[in-house]
Amino acid sequence: xxxxxxxxxxxxxxxxxxxxxxxxxxxxxxxxxxxxxxxxxxxxxxxxxxxxxxxxxxxxxxxxxxxxxxxxxxxxxxxxxxxxxxxxxxxxxxxxxxxxxxxxxxxxxxxxxxxxxxxxxxxxxxxxxxxxxxxxxxxxxxxxxxxxxxxxxxxxxxxxxxxxxxxxxxxxxxxx
Numbered sequence: 001x002x003x004x005x006x007x008x009x010x011x012x013x014x015x016x017x018x019x020x021x022x023x024x025x026x027x028x029x030x031x032x033x034x035x036x037x038x039x040x041x042x043x044x045x046x047x048x049x050x051x052x053x054x055x056x057x058x059x060x061x062x063x064x065x066x067x068x069x070x071x072x073x074x075x076x077x078x079x080x081x082x083x084x085x086x087x088x089x090x091x092x093x094x095x096x097x098x099x100x101x102x103x104x105x106x107x108x109x110x111x112x113x114x115x116x117x118x119x120x121x122x123x124x125x126x127x128x129x130x131x132x133x134x135x136x137x138x139x140x141x142x143x144x145x146x147x148x149x150x151x152x153x154x155x156x157x158x159x160x161x162x163x164x165x166x167x168x169x170x171x172x173x174x175x176x
Contacts, residue, residue, distance in 0.1 A: 010100035065090035
C-alpha cells in the first residue's frame, strides 16, 4: 500500500519551525546535507532510514525534505513508517524553501555532492572518448563504452565504483 504524505508550503513550515511545533528531517545524503540545509534540521539519509532510529520530540510535527521534493514524494510509505503519528513533506524540498526566500545554511567549503562529481566525471570521460575517437584514433571510443558499461552496472547493482573512488579523493576525505 502506498501512502501520500501531506505537502506543506515552505512559509507554513518556516512559521511552524519558529514556534517549535515541527521538526525537519532531511533525507538527502550526508554530503548533500553538509553543503546546504535548513537550520535546525536533522540529517537522516534515505539510504540509512530504516537503520536509524529517529529521536524526535513528542508532540512535534515531522516534516521530511530533500532537494526538490522528488525523493520524499517517491518514498512516502517508507517515510510515514519511520515516525509515529502524522508526517508531512516540505513542498518543493529545499529548492522550494529557497525559492520562497527562506534562509538556508550553506557551507561553500563543503565538497560538491558525490553524485554530481560522478555525473561530471562520467560526462567528461564520455565526451573525451568520443572527441579523441574522432580526432585521434577510433579505439578511444572504447573509453565511452567502458563508462557506459560502468553506469549500467551501477544502476543494476546499486553500487557505483566511480562514487566509491571519488569519495576517497583528498578533497572529499578532508571534509569527512
